[in-house]
Amino acid sequence: MDGTLTRRAQRTIAYGFLFFILISMATPFFWLISNTFKEQYEIFQLRPTLIPEEPHLRNYIRLFVEFDFAHHFLNSAFIAVAHTVSHLFLASLAGFAFAKYTFPLKNFLFLVLLGSMMVPLYTIFIPLFVLVIRLGLVNSYAGVIIPGVAGAFGIFFMKQSMEAVPNELLDSARIDGASEFRIYLQIALPLVRPALAVLAVLAFMTSWNDFVWPLVVLRSRELQTLPVVMAGMVGMYRMEHGVIMAASLLSTLPILLLFLALQKQFVQGLTVGAVKS
């Protein structure tokens, strides 16, 4: 009798705490959504209104007309897609090589690969920028994409799944006269599609949300990505709170939609480091 009561009390406390944190985390987001439909004066009211008194779409209209949101949205999308496709290609190709071939120095090279993840971005930040200027890549999408396109993590991740590809399949393709690249492309790659999907959502999200590197590389406004343009809205003479909140919301939407469609891949992609540790 005593035990069940304690258990009920424990359960109440557990749920109370879990819901308290959940609501604390969700409230800012709903407040943001509500404010995107408000005029500046209503946002400034001391008593917050959850449902806007006079809901309107002016913040969104201004975002598209004055801040050219669609243009920067497409810039972000282009960079994110280009990064994702080239990263997937390079990572799966190298992962395939590490998983399915034996060659001199393989273990050493793999250690170098793992070690490369230890280099902190900010240590190489300044010389990397100098290099990108010298290569004529400053203020170009190539300058944003190329330095980070062959991430070691992706190769490490793809190696793990490439190891499950049966050797007999590869050997029989060789007997049929297929080149090594065709074996990779037509036999190995289709078999690791689930892993590619996980890596794809991770790469897309990383690139879509990236801020610091595009901030320094993309000088002219028409090339800039959403995070860079949004950060620029803060320092303006008259801060447009409703517009900034609308931008924050709309810029997050693609990732949220992607998450709804590919929940499993997201969770797997973001925790894979922890599992493999």
Place this chain on the structure above:
Amino acid sequence: MSSAPIVEERGLRAWWSRSRRKVVPYVFISPFYILFIVFSVGPLIYALYLSLHRWPGTGPMRHVGLGNYTYLAGDPVFLKSLWNTVYYAIGAFLFILPLALVLALLINSTLVRLKSLFRIGYFLPILTSTVAATLMFLMIFNNQFGLINQGLALLGVPALKWLDEELVKISVLAVAAWRYTGINVLYFLTGLQSIPPDLYEAAQVDGAGTWAQFRYVTIPQLRPIALFVGVVTMIGSFQLFAEPLLLADGGPNDASLTIANYLYRMGFTNAKLGYGSAIGWVLALIIFCLSFIQLYLFGAFRKED
């Protein structure tokens, strides 16, 4: 005579079919190593070279030996940014990680259903960009109309200045907590779910209560995941950049400035590329030493017994 080229071609072909499996992997992995050397190793060495010079980005460089480093050791703004960064790291270890662990333990316990609601709900903030999240919090912390002060007003508490010198570091930590608690809950859950259930059964047979099971099964079994979470959190804290920049521009009076913010200010705003590179190398050494200490404390170098 006329058959010689054919023999040679056959020889070449034979050589290729024999050794293509030795050559091809190098071709497949070469893009990574070329890019790594050009865009990481090269800049790393160049940063070291730059850090020994004074250079405004154009014109001649002046060799200053270790001058940048000795100046750094006495630079009050750098020391402040170092302290702020350490503050954020300590805050993450004292608040974000324990909170994440408690949430993970609750979700994992038999008391609670709706597990995926909490798991996914906490996880969602990590999907936002640091920019979108920080801009949202910039409004939330606003003195006049921010959500927090509105809430305090409803409770009759006077408004607090969340972005002033006294509170700004707490506010930066709050943004970090909002974005990163959920992902750490997922990490800890991964660890908890990988604990073999028979360990708990054996402990119950031995008469261990809930607390004893937690102390002698859960905690030791969580060691690998705790090490991973610890290293990731430490590295992340020491590279904090966007949150203090957008929330308060590193201010007021450098109260929220991180090492990465100061490096950016020196290297890009003030065009002191040598000095900025020296900051970068000091940052790398700090991160490297702290990673090593964490690995050592968690016994990663000890042989498994």
